[in-house]
Amino acid sequence: MANSASKCEDCLYYEYDPEYGFYVCDMELDEDETAQFIHGSFSDCPYYRPGDEYTIVHKQI
Incomplete structure (x- = not known):
């Protein structure tokens, strides 16, 4: 998976x-x-939204 949108x-x-x-x-x-x-x-996911660790953890709280 070379494309960042697929990660x-x-x-x-x-x-x-x-x-x-x-x-x-x-x-x-x-x-x-x-x-x-x-x-x-x-x-090439149309929903891909990059999230750093802070953003992802903040969402879970």
């Missing part, structure tokens, strides 16, 4: 879901987008 780990919407026990995209993805997300081929 979900750096995205503001990438959150841990305790119900599922893993990280998920917090955006409402359609069926095709969900399949791309699961297979790790979700490049």
